[in-house]
Amino acid sequence: MHKITILIHCKDRPNIIATVTNFIAEKDGNIVYIDQHVDREQNIFFMRLESEFAKKSFSADTFRDAFKNTLGDAFNMKWRIYSSERKPKMALFISKYDHCLYDLLGRYNSGELNLEIPFIISNHLDLKPIADNFKIPFYHVPVTNDTKEKAEQQQLELLEAHKIDFIVLARYMQIVSDRLISKYPNKIINIHHSFLPAFVGAKPYHSAFKRGVKIIGATSHYVTEELDAGPIIDQGVARVSHTHSIEDLIAKGRDLEKIVLANAVKLHATRKVMVYNNKTVIFS
C-alpha cells in the first residue's frame, strides 16, 4: 500500500469535508485517518487526512495534479501532500549542552523517531564525541562576529546539499539569521527554557528564580524573526519551591526541555502541526 498524508487549510465554507473525502474515494483511496478544526474567530478550516492506495495503480504526481485542479484551486486551499515513503530529514544544531542531544539521539536509536538525521552542526567541538558514538556526521561551524555570514553560508550549503526538511535547535544558543528563517519558514524548531511568554530572552531560569514562581516551564516553538515569539508547538511544566536554587531550576528544566523538544520533533516529523496566524493546530 502507498500511504499519503494531506494537510489543508482554507476559508471555511460548506461541504469541504464531503468534497475531499469523495475525491479520495473516486481515486480508489481508503481514508484511514481524518481530523479537522475550524478556527471560528478567523473562519479558517484545517484538515489532516491519511489515505491508502493500492501500490500499482497509484502515481503521487498524478494525484497531486488532480488534487490541485479539482480541489486546491476551487477552494483556494493551501495544501501539502506527503508520501509516507520518504522520511523527513532533520538537521540538528547544537552548542555545548548535551542533554537534548543525548535525548534525541537515544530516541532516534530506539526507533521512536520516524525521520533521518543526515548531520549535526555545532559552533563548538565539545559534543563531537557524542555524534561520533551515534555515527552521525558532525560539522564544526564556528560562529564569531566576524565569521557570522560565512558560517551561515556554510550552514545553508549543508542544508541544501542534504535536502534537509527541518532544523532543530537543540539548545543551540545562537540567534538564527533572518535569511535562514526565511528559507525554512515554520521549519526551524527551538526549545526555549521557560514557560513562554513569561521570561523571553536569555537566562529565563534566573528570571524565574528572581520572580519566585512556583512552576517553571519549557516551550518548543517555530523560530520567527521576533525572538521567542514564534508559534508554540508544545509546553511542559514542573513544580518548584523556595528550596530550589537556580542550579536546581536548571537541572529540573533539563528534563522539561528534553521532553518538550522531543514532542515537537515527533509532531513535526509526522506532519501533525499546521501553522496559522502565529499559532499552531496540533492534530495528535
Added chain:
Amino acid sequence: MHKITILIHCKDRPNIIATVTNFIAEKDGNIVYIDQHVDREQNIFFMRLESEFAKKSFSADTFRDAFKNTLGDAFNMKWRIYSSERKPKMALFISKYDHCLYDLLGRYNSGELNLEIPFIISNHLDLKPIADNFKIPFYHVPVTNDTKEKAEQQQLELLEAHKIDFIVLARYMQIVSDRLISKYPNKIINIHHSFLPAFVGAKPYHSAFKRGVKIIGATSHYVTEELDAGPIIDQGVARVSHTHSIEDLIAKGRDLEKIVLANAVKLHATRKVMVYNNKTVIFS
C-alpha cells in the same frame, strides 16, 4: 439550522468515511465536525460526526430511516443520531457528601453544562437544602436492607416519568442494583475516589495511605455489574507526601473527585464518549 450528532461503530473496512460523508452531502447536510478512530486490535471503526441542515427541509425521522437503510444495515453499524434540539436529562443520585453536588450545580447554574437536571434523589435528607437553594426537585428515597427493592422501584418510576437519559452517582455511597444497570447500560456515571484499578472498593484513601503512594487519584467510570470495573471515562491525580494524613488525602481527593466527575458529565452530555469492549473512546 438543525444540528445533529452521529455516533457510529462497526467492523473496520475500506471507504466507511467517504460513504458516510457522501451520504450527508446528498441530504444537503454540512459536516462541521468529524473525528474517527480505529481500534487496530479489535479491528473496530468508530466515528463521531456533527452536521447541520437547513431547518425547513429537514426531518429527523426521515433522516434516521434513510441512514438506517442506506448505511446502518449495509455496514452492520451500531449507530445513534442525536438532535441538538433536545438537551440530555440527567438525574443526580446523592447521599451525604456535598462537594460534588455543589460543584455540579455551580457549573449547571453558570451555564457550563449543556443538560437538564429534572430531579435529585438521595437516601438521606441532609443535602435537601442545597437542592432547594438551586430550585431542583429533591426526592428522599431511603434505602435499607428491607426497603431496597421498594426504593429501587421508586427510583425507576422517577427515572421513567422524567425520561431521564443518564444518571450520575455524585458520591451516592450505595451499590446500584443490576436491574437499574441493565436498564441504563453505560448511562450511569460513578466517581470512584482512587486511581483505578488501584484500590477498588471501600475506603480507597485509607488503602492509599497504608500503601504509602506518592500520588492519589480519582476515576469516573460507567457502572457495570462488576464493582469499580466499568469503562473509565476520566482520571485525575494529585501529589501527596508522608506529611499528609488520611484526612488530608480525603480533602485533596475532594478536589479531584469534583473535576473528574464534572469532566465525565460534560463528555457524556455532549455525546463524546463511545464504549466498546469495556473501554471508552473519547472524542474531545
Added chain:
Amino acid sequence: MHKITILIHCKDRPNIIATVTNFIAEKDGNIVYIDQHVDREQNIFFMRLESEFAKKSFSADTFRDAFKNTLGDAFNMKWRIYSSERKPKMALFISKYDHCLYDLLGRYNSGELNLEIPFIISNHLDLKPIADNFKIPFYHVPVTNDTKEKAEQQQLELLEAHKIDFIVLARYMQIVSDRLISKYPNKIINIHHSFLPAFVGAKPYHSAFKRGVKIIGATSHYVTEELDAGPIIDQGVARVSHTHSIEDLIAKGRDLEKIVLANAVKLHATRKVMVYNNKTVIFS
C-alpha cells in the same frame, strides 16, 4: 495544651536553630514541628516552629516578652508568635463571579478551613443570596469613580471593627487602593487568572488564546502596589489545545482559580507563608 506557632527571619549566622530550640525547652515547651530555610543569595534565615506548653503554667504574653528580650533582639529577628487558640479572621471581597465564592464557602462549611469569615463585601448585590444561604453577613459597598474614597473608608471601618487578619479578593475585579494595601501588607490575597508573570493585567485568557499557549494557569499572590507583581503564593496549570475557544479557557480557568486560591487561603491561615524580597517561603 497550649499551642503556639513561631515565625522567624533574620540574617543567617551559626547556632540560631539550637538557640531557639533550647529557649523553647527552657520554657518547658515541646517542639512538635520545625522547618527552616536559608536563602543563600540573600543570606537570610527563615524558621517556622510549632510548640506545645502545659496550659496552666503558660502565659503567652510572658513568653512573647521573654522571646523578644532573649532572642528577638539579640539576633535582630523579625518574628511573629501566633496562638492556636485564636483562629484568623478573613474578609471576603467579591464582585459578580461566584465560582471562587462557592468553592471557599463549601470548604469553610466542610471544616476544611481553619478560620473565621466575619463578613463578605461586594460592590454588587448579585451574590448576596449565596452569602445568605451560608449565613455570612454581606455588605454591599458600591464602587464608582465618585464614591471610591467613601467606599474605601467604609471597607476600612468594617475591617477594623471586625479585627480582620487578612483579606481575600475572590475575583473582586477592582483595583485595591494603596491605602488599604499599606494597612494590610502581605495580608491581601488575590487570584490572578494567568500563569504570572505571563499575561499581567486584564483579560489574560484572551491574551493566552491569542498567543496560542498550550498550557494556561492561575496565580494566587499577595497584593502590592504594582499590579499583579506581588509575592506568589501558589500557581496551577492546565493543558489546552487549538480546539479550546476563549470560553473554554475561561471555564477551565475557573477550576484552576478555585484550587489555587483555596491553597493560598489555607497556607496563609495556617501561618505557613513567609514573605521576603517579594518572594514567598512556603512551609508546607
Added chain:
Amino acid sequence: MHKITILIHCKDRPNIIATVTNFIAEKDGNIVYIDQHVDREQNIFFMRLESEFAKKSFSADTFRDAFKNTLGDAFNMKWRIYSSERKPKMALFISKYDHCLYDLLGRYNSGELNLEIPFIISNHLDLKPIADNFKIPFYHVPVTNDTKEKAEQQQLELLEAHKIDFIVLARYMQIVSDRLISKYPNKIINIHHSFLPAFVGAKPYHSAFKRGVKIIGATSHYVTEELDAGPIIDQGVARVSHTHSIEDLIAKGRDLEKIVLANAVKLHATRKVMVYNNKTVIFS
C-alpha cells in the same frame, strides 16, 4: 568545614528536637538544615539534620560514639550518621533496555548526581558499548536457570569488593534473590513501569491498555521479598487516550521511568529517604 547528615527515628516523646539540637551545639556544630516528621498513627518520630563542624577539632568517630551514648541509647533511636566527605557508591544492574541507562549516565556526567558508579552489571552484552563510552567498568554476568546461584555469588563478590552502598535496577528484568535483598535492605532501588499498586508484575503497559486507563505511571521503590510491594520512593504519571497503542504507552512510559528512577537515585544518594513500616518519609 566538615559536614555530616544525621537520620533518626524513634518512638515519639517530648523534647527530642531540643535535646538533639542542643547536643550538636555543645559539640560546636552549626545546624544548617533540620526537618522532622511525626507519624501520628504509629507515634514514630523522624528527623533529618545537617550540621557543619570546624575541620580540625572534629572527629567523626568520636562524634558517633558520643551521639550513641548520649542520645541514641537514651531515646532508643535508630540512627545513621553520614559524612559528606564520602560519596555513596552505586552499582547499576541493567539488561537490554538502554533508556534509563543513558539517562542516569547523562546526569552522572553532567554532575547532577552526587555519587560514584564503580561498575555496571548486565546479564547481556548488548549495552556494553554505552558503558564503554562513559568509561565505566562493565561486568557481564549471565543469568540462566542453571547459573542463577553462581551469578548471584559473582554479583555479591563484586558488590562487596567495591564497597557498594546501594544498587539500582535500571530495567534489570530479573527477579533479585532474597539473599541479595537481605544483604542490601532498603538499598536496592527498582523502577516499575506502572502506577503501583495498579498492574503489579510483568507487562504492566499491556494491562493498562487492556483496562483502558486514562493515565499511566511509573514507580520507583525499594525491593523487598514480595514482588513490587516495597516502599515507594517516587511516582510519576502521564495522560493517555484511546488513540495510544501499547507501543505508544511503552514509549511514553520510557520518559516516566527515566525521571522517576532518577528522582529516587537522587533522593537516596543525598540520604533524604527514611523507611518505616514499608513506607517512605522523603525529606526533600
